[in-house]
Amino acid sequence: MLRLENVKKKYKDFELDITMEVKPGCVTGLIGRNGAGKTTAFKAALGLIRAAGGEITVFGKPISGLSAKDREKMGVVLSDSGFSGYLKVKDLAAILGNLYSRFDEGYFTGKCESFGLPFDKRIKDFSTGMRRKLHVAAALSHHAELLIMDEPTAGMDVIAREELLDMIREYMETEGRSVLLSSHISGDLEGLCDDIYLIDEGKVLLHEDTDVLLDTYGILKVTKEQYEAMDKSFLMCRRKEEFGYSCLTKEKQFYAENYPDVVVEKGSIDGVMTMMIRGER
Amino acid sequence: MMKGLLIKDLKLMRAQIVFFALVPVVGAVFVVPAGEMSMGFGYITAISGLIGVTTINYDSYDNGFAYLFTLPISRRGYVKEKYIFATLSSVAVMMAIGLFMWALMAVSHPEAAYAFADFLGDMEDSYLIALTAVAFMLPVFLKFGAEKSRFVILIIAGIFMGVMIGVSQAEALRDIELSGGHWVRVITPVLCLAWLCASYLISVRIMEKKEF
Numbered sequence: 001m002l003r004l005e006n007v008k009k010k011y012k013d014f015e016l017d018i019t020m021e022v023k024p025g026c027v028t029g030l031i032g033r034n035g036a037g038k039t040t041a042f043k044a045a046l047g048l049i050r051a052a053g054g055e056i057t058v059f060g061k062p063i064s065g066l067s068a069k070d071r072e073k074m075g076v077v078l079s080d081s082g083f084s085g086y087l088k089v090k091d092l093a094a095i096l097g098n099l100y101s102r103f104d105e106g107y108f109t110g111k112c113e114s115f116g117l118p119f120d121k122r123i124k125d126f127s128t129g130m131r132r133k134l135h136v137a138a139a140l141s142h143h144a145e146l147l148i149m150d151e152p153t154a155g156m157d158v159i160a161r162e163e164l165l166d167m168i169r170e171y172m173e174t175e176g177r178s179v180l181l182s183s184h185i186s187g188d189l190e191g192l193c194d195d196i197y198l199i200d201e202g203k204v205l206l207h208e209d210t211d212v213l214l215d216t217y218g219i220l221k222v223t224k225e226q227y228e229a230m231d232k233s234f235l236m237c238r239r240k241e242e243f244g245y246s247c248l249t250k251e252k253q254f255y256a257e258n259y260p261d262v263v264v265e266k267g268s269i270d271g272v273m274t275m276m277i278r279g280e281r
Numbered sequence: 282m283m284k285g286l287l288i289k290d291l292k293l294m295r296a297q298i299v300f301f302a303l304v305p306v307v308g309a310v311f312v313v314p315a316g317e318m319s320m321g322f323g324y325i326t327a328i329s330g331l332i333g334v335t336t337i338n339y340d341s342y343d344n345g346f347a348y349l350f351t352l353p354i355s356r357r358g359y360v361k362e363k364y365i366f367a368t369l370s371s372v373a374v375m376m377a378i379g380l381f382m383w384a385l386m387a388v389s390h391p392e393a394a395y396a397f398a399d400f401l402g403d404m405e406d407s408y409l410i411a412l413t414a415v416a417f418m419l420p421v422f423l424k425f426g427a428e429k430s431r432f433v434i435l436i437i438a439g440i441f442m443g444v445m446i447g448v449s450q451a452e453a454l455r456d457i458e459l460s461g462g463h464w465v466r467v468i469t470p471v472l473c474l475a476w477l478c479a480s481y482l483i484s485v486r487i488m489e490k491k492e493f
Binding site: 148 | 282284285286288289292293296340342343344345346351352353354355492493
């Protein structure tokens with residue numbers, strides 16, 4: 001559905017070098033701290049910036065060769081851009097209706113109403129959360145096959161966030177659709193994504209199925225002595241602590257069975273991310 | 282795609298409603314005390330040339346271009362729509378304000394006997410100048426964005442006011458036309474159209490190179 005193969009982009013103080021894929025029927029999450037390169041990766045995937053190397057394909061076509069018809073099959077939410085702030089929600093139905101051949105006006109206005117968005121107010125006067133809701137409603141309103149959403153839940157309250165995640169689950173009920181999304185709230189991704197890419201400083205540190213990450217990854221809390229004595233074959237990284245070390249493993253069961261004295265914490269996206277970024281390998 | 286973009290720009294023009302309301306008032310200030318239209322033509326030329334171009338500012342507001350080009354809009358298609366919209370909006374605005382000012386002139390200064398046919402001729406000249414300005418401004422706005430282009434607006438408006446006054450008073454030019462130089466009337470629109478086409482190609486190149 002979407003593939004970035006050795007995509008490179010260089011800025012003065014940052015370099016992106018990423019390979020990733022969103023498969024048909026999958027929800028793929030992109031996580032990383034601020035400035036890790038998530039937005040740059042999204043922009044490269046959308047053809048908004050020119051990659052210095054590598055290949056980007058969407059629906060099997062190079063991004064530079066995408067037609068307007070192909071673009072109709074994509075629904076996008078960006079973290080730092082949206083409809084002109086001088087437009088109003090009531091203007092958008094007419095605009096989108098003439099841009100998308102499969103625009104569902106009833107769905108769009110219904111979602112805007114259910115989100116409590118004012119139809120007669122300029123978008124520039126909306127809060128961040130309101131803008132996100134508007135763009136999510138627009139992205140979902142034209143039967144897109146691929147959703148690309150950079151921080152779609154940013155600025156939303158808990159209820160709205162849950163509602164949005166339900167909308168994405170509902171969207172995925174139709175076969176063959178895919179989603180690429182990023183979020184700084186790991187809970188959003190844990191409950192939604194099939195696989196997750198962790199990126200830092202423009203590079204992929206980890207790619208894993210969410211189920212695998214949650215079931216088999218673990219963080220070991222060990223003293224210095226325990227650490228020296230243990231088999232380190234399945235340790236991915238370690239981090240120095242006051243009590244000794246925290247160690248990330250992909251085989252928590254192995255350590256739980258062979259080292260019963262060791263404290264083994266269940267893997268979580270936040271835990272794995274912190275260890276992968278801050279730990280020593 | 283084109284229709285959606287045109288609708289967007291019409292909706293964005295509505296954001297300038299206060300500005301539009303003030304345009305005839307300012308136009309009246311140029312015409313009534315002076316008792317002649319040259320200043321007024323300079324004014325409507327500048328205003329009508331700017332109307333369509335300023336929608337680029339609304340598109341680029343808050344990094345809006347990035348989102349715009351995730352919609353089913355090609356960069357070439359966007360540029361094409363801007364030229365169509367700027368060309369059509371400038372003629373509409375020019376006709377509306379021009380007719381108002383001509384009527385005002387006829388009522389406030391009947392002694393000037395400014396004929397409607399002369400008015401239409403002068404409007405044609407003004408429109409060609411406005412199009413030339415549009416062809417200059419569109420690539421500038423697309424290249425430099427809203428902020429930096431504000432200086433360009435001021436400079437262009439000043440230059441065109443000056444040119445219009447100069448042209449209206451240049452006896453030499455009138456002599457060329459009166460002495461059978463009707464080729465000027467033919468070649469000027471052709472040159473204007475050629476300049477507009479060249480400007481379009483430059484704008485397409487600018488947009489295709491741009492990153493958001």
